[in-house]
Amino acid sequence: MTDRNDRWGELLRRANGGDAVAYAEFLTEVAPAIRTIVRGRSGDDSGNEDIVQEVLLAIHAKRHTWRETDPVTPWLYAIARYKTADAFRRLRRGPVQVPIGEHADRLVDEGQGDPTAARDLTRLLGKIDDRSASIVRAVGLEGESAGEVGTRMGMSEGAVRVAYHRAMTRLRHLAAADHEKDEM
Amino acid sequence: MKTEDLIATLAADPAPANGPSLEQRAVTGVAMGAAVSIAVFAAFYGPRPELGDALSDLVSLAKTLLPLFLGAMAGLLALRAARPGASFGMAQRLVWIVPAAVAALLVWAFATTPAAQRLPLFVGHSIHVCLPSILLLSLPILGGLIRALRQGAPVQPARCGALAGLGAAGLATALYSLFCVEDSPLFYGVWYSLGILLVTALGAYLGQRKLRW
Numbered sequence: 001m002t003d004r005n006d007r008w009g010e011l012l013r014r015a016n017g018g019d020a021v022a023y024a025e026f027l028t029e030v031a032p033a034i035r036t037i038v039r040g041r042s043g044d045d046s047g048n049e050d051i052v053q054e055v056l057l058a059i060h061a062k063r064h065t066w067r068e069t070d071p072v073t074p075w076l077y078a079i080a081r082y083k084t085a086d087a088f089r090r091l092r093r094g095p096v097q098v099p100i101g102e103h104a105d106r107l108v109d110e111g112q113g114d115p116t117a118a119r120d121l122t123r124l125l126g127k128i129d130d131r132s133a134s135i136v137r138a139v140g141l142e143g144e145s146a147g148e149v150g151t152r153m154g155m156s157e158g159a160v161r162v163a164y165h166r167a168m169t170r171l172r173h174l175a176a177a178d179h180e181k182d183e184m
Numbered sequence: 185m186k187t188e189d190l191i192a193t194l195a196a197d198p199a200p201a202n203g204p205s206l207e208q209r210a211v212t213g214v215a216m217g218a219a220v221s222i223a224v225f226a227a228f229y230g231p232r233p234e235l236g237d238a239l240s241d242l243v244s245l246a247k248t249l250l251p252l253f254l255g256a257m258a259g260l261l262a263l264r265a266a267r268p269g270a271s272f273g274m275a276q277r278l279v280w281i282v283p284a285a286v287a288a289l290l291v292w293a294f295a296t297t298p299a300a301q302r303l304p305l306f307v308g309h310s311i312h313v314c315l316p317s318i319l320l321l322s323l324p325i326l327g328g329l330i331r332a333l334r335q336g337a338p339v340q341p342a343r344c345g346a347l348a349g350l351g352a353a354g355l356a357t358a359l360y361s362l363f364c365v366e367d368s369p370l371f372y373g374v375w376y377s378l379g380i381l382l383v384t385a386l387g388a389y390l391g392q393r394k395l396r397w
Binding site (some may be wrong): 015016017018019020021022023024027028031049052053056057058060061062063064065066067070071073074075076077078079081082086158161162165 | 195199206266339
Protein backbone atom coordinates (compact mmCIF):
# COMPACT_ATOMS: atom_id res chain seq x y z
CA MET A 1 0.00 0.00 0.00
CA THR A 2 2.68 2.47 1.03
CA ASP A 3 4.95 1.10 -1.68
CA ARG A 4 2.23 1.66 -4.21
CA ASN A 5 1.58 5.11 -2.89
CA ASP A 6 5.25 6.08 -3.11
CA ARG A 7 5.72 4.60 -6.56
CA TRP A 8 2.54 6.07 -8.04
CA GLY A 9 3.21 9.40 -6.40
CA GLU A 10 6.67 9.46 -7.94
CA LEU A 11 5.31 8.55 -11.39
CA LEU A 12 2.59 11.19 -11.21
CA ARG A 13 5.06 13.84 -10.05
CA ARG A 14 7.20 13.04 -13.09
CA ALA A 15 4.08 13.15 -15.28
CA ASN A 16 3.28 16.61 -13.91
CA GLY A 17 6.72 17.62 -15.08
CA GLY A 18 5.82 16.48 -18.60
CA ASP A 19 7.17 12.90 -18.56
CA ALA A 20 4.82 10.97 -20.89
CA VAL A 21 6.48 7.61 -20.21
CA ALA A 22 5.99 7.96 -16.47
CA TYR A 23 2.37 8.97 -17.03
CA ALA A 24 1.70 5.95 -19.25
CA GLU A 25 3.25 3.72 -16.59
CA PHE A 26 1.15 5.36 -13.91
CA LEU A 27 -2.11 4.88 -15.83
CA THR A 28 -1.20 1.30 -16.79
CA GLU A 29 -0.40 0.41 -13.19
CA VAL A 30 -3.48 2.01 -11.64
CA ALA A 31 -5.89 0.47 -14.19
CA PRO A 32 -5.98 -2.96 -12.46
CA ALA A 33 -6.60 -1.29 -9.09
CA ILE A 34 -9.49 0.64 -10.63
CA ARG A 35 -10.79 -2.56 -12.22
CA THR A 36 -10.85 -4.17 -8.77
CA ILE A 37 -12.86 -1.27 -7.36
CA VAL A 38 -15.34 -1.42 -10.24
CA ARG A 39 -15.69 -5.19 -9.97
CA GLY A 40 -16.21 -4.90 -6.22
CA ARG A 41 -19.20 -2.75 -6.94
CA SER A 42 -20.70 -4.67 -9.85
CA GLY A 43 -20.04 -8.22 -8.76
CA ASP A 44 -19.43 -9.40 -12.32
CA ASP A 45 -17.39 -8.45 -15.36
CA SER A 46 -19.84 -7.25 -17.95
CA GLY A 47 -19.57 -3.63 -18.97
CA ASN A 48 -16.94 -2.91 -16.33
CA GLU A 49 -14.28 -1.82 -18.77
CA ASP A 50 -16.36 1.18 -19.89
CA ILE A 51 -16.45 2.35 -16.30
CA VAL A 52 -12.72 1.72 -15.85
CA GLN A 53 -12.14 3.96 -18.87
CA GLU A 54 -14.44 6.62 -17.47
CA VAL A 55 -12.42 6.59 -14.25
CA LEU A 56 -9.17 6.89 -16.21
CA LEU A 57 -10.59 9.86 -18.10
CA ALA A 58 -11.72 11.43 -14.84
CA ILE A 59 -8.26 10.98 -13.34
CA HIS A 60 -6.81 12.60 -16.44
CA ALA A 61 -9.26 15.50 -16.44
CA LYS A 62 -8.87 16.15 -12.70
CA ARG A 63 -5.19 15.41 -12.24
CA HIS A 64 -4.58 19.02 -11.21
CA THR A 65 -6.58 18.36 -8.02
CA TRP A 66 -3.79 16.16 -6.67
CA ARG A 67 -1.18 18.10 -4.72
CA GLU A 68 2.29 16.67 -4.94
CA THR A 69 2.61 16.76 -1.16
CA ASP A 70 -0.51 14.63 -0.64
CA PRO A 71 -0.58 10.82 -0.71
CA VAL A 72 -1.76 9.68 -4.12
CA THR A 73 -3.72 6.52 -3.31
CA PRO A 74 -6.51 8.17 -1.27
CA TRP A 75 -6.92 10.67 -4.10
CA LEU A 76 -7.02 7.97 -6.72
CA TYR A 77 -9.41 5.68 -4.87
CA ALA A 78 -11.73 8.57 -4.00
CA ILE A 79 -12.05 9.41 -7.70
CA ALA A 80 -12.51 5.76 -8.65
CA ARG A 81 -15.24 5.25 -6.05
CA TYR A 82 -17.02 8.45 -7.00
CA LYS A 83 -17.03 7.70 -10.72
CA THR A 84 -17.96 4.06 -10.17
CA ALA A 85 -20.87 4.95 -7.90
CA ASP A 86 -21.94 7.55 -10.45
CA ALA A 87 -21.84 5.04 -13.29
CA PHE A 88 -23.86 2.45 -11.39
CA ARG A 89 -26.42 5.01 -10.31
CA ARG A 90 -26.88 5.82 -13.97
CA LEU A 91 -27.09 2.16 -14.93
CA ARG A 92 -29.71 1.47 -12.28
CA ARG A 93 -31.91 4.23 -13.58
CA GLY A 94 -30.70 2.89 -16.86
CA PRO A 95 -32.49 2.57 -20.15
CA VAL A 96 -36.22 2.10 -19.67
CA GLN A 97 -37.19 -1.55 -19.73
CA VAL A 98 -39.99 -2.25 -22.21
CA PRO A 99 -41.41 -5.59 -23.39
CA ILE A 100 -39.63 -6.44 -26.63
CA GLY A 101 -42.73 -7.70 -28.41
CA GLU A 102 -44.30 -4.29 -28.78
CA HIS A 103 -41.19 -2.80 -30.30
CA ALA A 104 -39.75 -5.68 -32.27
CA ASP A 105 -40.23 -3.82 -35.54
CA ARG A 106 -38.20 -0.89 -34.28
CA LEU A 107 -35.24 -2.89 -33.07
CA VAL A 108 -33.75 -3.50 -36.51
CA ASP A 109 -31.96 -0.23 -36.82
CA GLU A 110 -30.60 0.11 -33.36
CA GLY A 111 -26.85 -0.27 -33.00
CA GLN A 112 -25.00 -1.48 -29.92
CA GLY A 113 -23.70 1.72 -28.34
CA ASP A 114 -26.24 2.78 -25.74
CA PRO A 115 -26.62 6.55 -26.20
CA THR A 116 -26.05 6.28 -29.93
CA ALA A 117 -29.01 3.95 -30.14
CA ALA A 118 -31.26 6.13 -28.05
CA ARG A 119 -34.35 7.17 -29.90
CA ASP A 120 -33.82 10.80 -29.06
CA LEU A 121 -30.15 10.94 -29.94
CA THR A 122 -30.64 13.82 -32.31
CA ARG A 123 -32.17 15.88 -29.55
CA LEU A 124 -29.34 14.96 -27.16
CA LEU A 125 -26.74 15.84 -29.77
CA GLY A 126 -28.33 19.26 -30.01
CA LYS A 127 -27.43 19.83 -26.37
CA ILE A 128 -23.68 19.40 -26.77
CA ASP A 129 -21.35 21.62 -28.77
CA ASP A 130 -21.33 21.25 -32.55
CA ARG A 131 -17.80 19.98 -32.79
CA SER A 132 -18.38 17.14 -30.32
CA ALA A 133 -21.73 16.35 -31.94
CA SER A 134 -20.19 16.00 -35.38
CA ILE A 135 -17.46 13.75 -33.99
CA VAL A 136 -20.10 11.51 -32.41
CA ARG A 137 -22.05 11.43 -35.68
CA ALA A 138 -18.99 10.60 -37.73
CA VAL A 139 -17.43 8.01 -35.43
CA GLY A 140 -20.48 6.58 -33.66
CA LEU A 141 -23.14 6.66 -36.39
CA GLU A 142 -21.37 6.73 -39.71
CA GLY A 143 -18.57 4.47 -38.56
CA GLU A 144 -15.69 6.62 -39.74
CA SER A 145 -12.35 5.94 -38.11
CA ALA A 146 -10.88 8.41 -35.67
CA GLY A 147 -8.02 8.95 -38.12
CA GLU A 148 -10.36 9.93 -40.97
CA VAL A 149 -12.33 12.31 -38.79
CA GLY A 150 -9.11 13.78 -37.45
CA THR A 151 -7.78 14.51 -40.92
CA ARG A 152 -11.05 16.14 -41.92
CA MET A 153 -11.29 18.27 -38.77
CA GLY A 154 -7.62 19.06 -38.40
CA MET A 155 -7.21 17.14 -35.14
CA SER A 156 -4.87 14.32 -34.18
CA GLU A 157 -6.35 10.84 -34.06
CA GLY A 158 -5.81 10.71 -30.31
CA ALA A 159 -7.59 14.02 -29.81
CA VAL A 160 -10.60 12.72 -31.76
CA ARG A 161 -10.73 9.60 -29.60
CA VAL A 162 -10.63 11.56 -26.39
CA ALA A 163 -13.22 14.03 -27.69
CA TYR A 164 -15.46 11.14 -28.76
CA HIS A 165 -15.13 9.43 -25.40
CA ARG A 166 -15.88 12.62 -23.52
CA ALA A 167 -18.86 13.42 -25.73
CA MET A 168 -20.27 9.94 -25.14
CA THR A 169 -19.87 10.39 -21.39
CA ARG A 170 -21.72 13.67 -21.56
CA LEU A 171 -24.47 12.15 -23.68
CA ARG A 172 -24.90 9.37 -21.14
CA HIS A 173 -25.19 11.98 -18.41
CA LEU A 174 -27.74 13.95 -20.42
CA ALA A 175 -29.74 10.82 -21.13
CA ALA A 176 -29.68 9.90 -17.44
CA ALA A 177 -30.78 13.42 -16.48
CA ASP A 178 -33.64 13.21 -18.98
CA HIS A 179 -34.67 9.91 -17.54
CA GLU A 180 -34.61 11.34 -14.06
CA LYS A 181 -36.88 14.15 -15.19
CA ASP A 182 -39.28 11.66 -16.75
CA GLU A 183 -39.55 9.89 -13.43
CA MET A 184 -40.45 13.03 -11.56
CA MET B 185 -11.92 1.53 -27.61
CA LYS B 186 -9.46 -0.65 -25.74
CA THR B 187 -8.17 0.53 -22.41
CA GLU B 188 -4.53 0.35 -23.54
CA ASP B 189 -5.37 2.64 -26.46
CA LEU B 190 -7.09 5.09 -24.15
CA ILE B 191 -4.07 5.07 -21.83
CA ALA B 192 -1.73 5.66 -24.77
CA THR B 193 -3.88 8.60 -25.88
CA LEU B 194 -4.05 10.14 -22.42
CA ALA B 195 -0.33 9.64 -21.82
CA ALA B 196 0.43 11.82 -24.82
CA ASP B 197 -0.68 14.73 -22.64
CA PRO B 198 1.04 14.13 -19.30
CA ALA B 199 1.21 17.50 -17.57
CA PRO B 200 -1.97 19.23 -16.41
CA ALA B 201 -2.63 22.59 -17.98
CA ASN B 202 -0.77 25.40 -16.33
CA GLY B 203 -3.23 27.71 -14.70
CA PRO B 204 -4.21 29.23 -11.41
CA SER B 205 -4.57 26.67 -8.61
CA LEU B 206 -7.92 25.87 -7.07
CA GLU B 207 -6.99 28.09 -4.12
CA GLN B 208 -6.10 31.03 -6.35
CA ARG B 209 -9.34 30.64 -8.30
CA ALA B 210 -11.31 30.51 -5.08
CA VAL B 211 -9.65 33.65 -3.74
CA THR B 212 -10.41 35.44 -7.00
CA GLY B 213 -14.00 34.18 -7.02
CA VAL B 214 -14.61 35.20 -3.41
CA ALA B 215 -12.93 38.58 -3.93
CA MET B 216 -15.08 39.34 -6.96
CA GLY B 217 -18.22 38.21 -5.17
CA ALA B 218 -17.30 40.17 -2.06
CA ALA B 219 -16.71 43.29 -4.17
CA VAL B 220 -20.29 43.03 -5.43
CA SER B 221 -21.63 42.41 -1.92
CA ILE B 222 -19.67 45.37 -0.55
CA ALA B 223 -20.99 47.58 -3.36
CA VAL B 224 -24.56 46.50 -2.54
CA PHE B 225 -23.84 47.12 1.14
CA ALA B 226 -22.45 50.59 0.44
CA ALA B 227 -25.37 51.49 -1.81
CA PHE B 228 -28.29 50.19 0.26
CA TYR B 229 -27.09 49.63 3.82
CA GLY B 230 -24.07 51.57 5.00
CA PRO B 231 -22.42 51.31 8.42
CA ARG B 232 -24.52 51.78 11.55
CA PRO B 233 -24.19 54.97 13.58
CA GLU B 234 -21.25 54.93 16.00
CA LEU B 235 -19.79 51.80 14.46
CA GLY B 236 -16.47 52.36 16.20
CA ASP B 237 -18.07 52.44 19.65
CA ALA B 238 -20.04 49.30 18.92
CA LEU B 239 -16.95 47.41 17.80
CA SER B 240 -15.14 48.26 20.99
CA ASP B 241 -17.75 46.29 22.91
CA LEU B 242 -16.75 42.62 22.97
CA VAL B 243 -20.29 41.24 22.65
CA SER B 244 -21.06 43.43 19.61
CA LEU B 245 -17.63 42.76 18.14
CA ALA B 246 -18.34 39.02 18.37
CA LYS B 247 -21.25 39.34 15.94
CA THR B 248 -18.76 40.50 13.30
CA LEU B 249 -15.71 38.43 14.20
CA LEU B 250 -17.44 35.08 14.72
CA PRO B 251 -19.06 34.97 11.26
CA LEU B 252 -15.83 36.26 9.71
CA PHE B 253 -13.87 33.43 11.29
CA LEU B 254 -16.61 30.96 10.32
CA GLY B 255 -16.40 32.21 6.73
CA ALA B 256 -12.65 31.71 6.55
CA MET B 257 -12.75 28.22 8.07
CA ALA B 258 -15.69 27.00 6.01
CA GLY B 259 -14.17 28.39 2.82
CA LEU B 260 -10.98 26.49 3.58
CA LEU B 261 -12.96 23.32 4.24
CA ALA B 262 -14.87 23.73 0.96
CA LEU B 263 -11.54 23.84 -0.86
CA ARG B 264 -10.36 20.69 0.88
CA ALA B 265 -13.64 19.02 0.00
CA ALA B 266 -12.97 19.81 -3.65
CA ARG B 267 -9.80 17.70 -3.65
CA PRO B 268 -10.54 13.96 -3.62
CA GLY B 269 -9.08 12.16 -0.62
CA ALA B 270 -7.65 15.34 0.94
CA SER B 271 -7.82 15.59 4.73
CA PHE B 272 -9.68 18.46 6.36
CA GLY B 273 -6.83 19.27 8.73
CA MET B 274 -7.02 21.69 11.63
CA ALA B 275 -9.84 23.77 10.15
CA GLN B 276 -12.33 20.98 10.79
CA ARG B 277 -11.69 21.30 14.54
CA LEU B 278 -11.25 25.08 14.68
CA VAL B 279 -14.59 25.71 12.98
CA TRP B 280 -16.40 24.33 16.04
CA ILE B 281 -15.18 27.33 18.03
CA VAL B 282 -17.98 29.30 16.36
CA PRO B 283 -21.04 27.29 17.44
CA ALA B 284 -19.46 26.82 20.88
CA ALA B 285 -18.94 30.58 21.27
CA VAL B 286 -22.47 31.31 20.04
CA ALA B 287 -23.92 28.83 22.52
CA ALA B 288 -21.88 30.39 25.34
CA LEU B 289 -22.99 33.90 24.33
CA LEU B 290 -26.62 32.80 24.27
CA VAL B 291 -26.42 31.29 27.73
CA TRP B 292 -24.61 34.37 29.05
CA ALA B 293 -27.13 36.75 27.48
CA PHE B 294 -30.08 34.73 28.76
CA ALA B 295 -28.66 34.75 32.27
CA THR B 296 -27.76 38.44 32.38
CA THR B 297 -30.87 39.83 30.65
CA PRO B 298 -33.80 40.73 32.92
CA ALA B 299 -36.69 38.33 32.28
CA ALA B 300 -38.97 41.04 30.92
CA GLN B 301 -36.47 42.07 28.25
CA ARG B 302 -35.56 38.64 26.95
CA LEU B 303 -38.44 38.30 24.53
CA PRO B 304 -38.24 41.85 23.09
CA LEU B 305 -34.48 41.51 22.57
CA PHE B 306 -34.87 38.07 21.02
CA VAL B 307 -37.55 39.20 18.58
CA GLY B 308 -35.86 42.56 17.97
CA HIS B 309 -37.25 44.73 15.22
CA SER B 310 -35.33 43.67 12.10
CA ILE B 311 -35.76 39.93 11.47
CA HIS B 312 -37.48 40.75 8.19
CA VAL B 313 -34.39 42.75 7.13
CA CYS B 314 -31.78 40.47 8.65
CA LEU B 315 -32.67 37.15 7.03
CA PRO B 316 -33.14 38.36 3.42
CA SER B 317 -30.05 40.59 3.71
CA ILE B 318 -27.77 37.75 4.78
CA LEU B 319 -29.09 35.74 1.84
CA LEU B 320 -28.73 38.65 -0.59
CA LEU B 321 -25.19 39.56 0.45
CA SER B 322 -24.16 35.89 0.37
CA LEU B 323 -25.26 35.23 -3.17
CA PRO B 324 -22.42 36.96 -5.08
CA ILE B 325 -19.79 35.36 -2.83
CA LEU B 326 -21.41 31.94 -3.08
CA GLY B 327 -21.60 32.30 -6.86
CA GLY B 328 -17.91 33.18 -7.12
CA LEU B 329 -16.91 30.34 -4.84
CA ILE B 330 -19.04 27.67 -6.55
CA ARG B 331 -17.70 28.79 -9.90
CA ALA B 332 -14.13 28.28 -8.68
CA LEU B 333 -14.97 24.94 -7.06
CA ARG B 334 -16.23 23.59 -10.36
CA GLN B 335 -12.56 23.31 -11.31
CA GLY B 336 -12.13 20.92 -8.41
CA ALA B 337 -13.42 17.40 -8.04
CA PRO B 338 -15.60 17.12 -4.94
CA VAL B 339 -16.54 13.49 -4.32
CA GLN B 340 -19.43 14.69 -2.17
CA PRO B 341 -20.75 17.64 -4.18
CA ALA B 342 -23.58 18.50 -1.78
CA ARG B 343 -21.21 18.62 1.18
CA CYS B 344 -18.73 20.76 -0.73
CA GLY B 345 -21.54 23.10 -1.78
CA ALA B 346 -22.84 23.30 1.80
CA LEU B 347 -19.38 24.28 3.04
CA ALA B 348 -19.19 26.91 0.30
CA GLY B 349 -22.60 28.20 1.43
CA LEU B 350 -21.45 28.28 5.04
CA GLY B 351 -18.31 30.18 4.04
CA ALA B 352 -20.13 32.69 1.84
CA ALA B 353 -22.78 33.22 4.53
CA GLY B 354 -20.11 33.78 7.17
CA LEU B 355 -18.46 36.56 5.16
CA ALA B 356 -21.79 38.10 4.17
CA THR B 357 -23.03 38.05 7.77
CA ALA B 358 -19.86 39.75 8.99
CA LEU B 359 -20.57 42.48 6.44
CA TYR B 360 -24.24 42.78 7.38
CA SER B 361 -23.34 42.99 11.07
CA LEU B 362 -21.70 46.37 10.42
CA PHE B 363 -25.16 47.71 9.56
CA CYS B 364 -27.22 45.87 12.15
CA VAL B 365 -27.85 47.58 15.51
CA GLU B 366 -29.23 44.57 17.38
CA ASP B 367 -26.40 43.80 19.75
CA SER B 368 -27.91 41.15 22.01
CA PRO B 369 -26.75 37.59 21.38
CA LEU B 370 -30.40 36.69 22.01
CA PHE B 371 -31.05 38.31 18.64
CA TYR B 372 -27.97 37.70 16.52
CA GLY B 373 -27.07 34.33 18.02
CA VAL B 374 -30.40 33.02 16.78
CA TRP B 375 -31.29 34.96 13.66
CA TYR B 376 -27.81 35.25 12.12
CA SER B 377 -27.42 31.53 12.70
CA LEU B 378 -30.71 30.85 10.98
CA GLY B 379 -29.74 33.04 8.00
CA ILE B 380 -26.38 31.26 7.74
CA LEU B 381 -28.05 27.86 7.87
CA LEU B 382 -30.46 28.85 5.09
CA VAL B 383 -27.53 29.84 2.84
CA THR B 384 -25.76 26.61 3.79
CA ALA B 385 -28.78 24.65 2.63
CA LEU B 386 -28.85 26.64 -0.59
CA GLY B 387 -25.17 25.84 -1.04
CA ALA B 388 -25.83 22.13 -0.59
CA TYR B 389 -28.54 22.29 -3.22
CA LEU B 390 -26.32 24.20 -5.64
CA GLY B 391 -23.44 21.82 -4.96
CA GLN B 392 -25.58 18.83 -5.81
CA ARG B 393 -26.49 20.46 -9.12
CA LYS B 394 -23.39 22.40 -10.10
CA LEU B 395 -20.46 20.57 -8.55
CA ARG B 396 -21.03 17.10 -9.98
CA TRP B 397 -18.51 16.05 -12.54
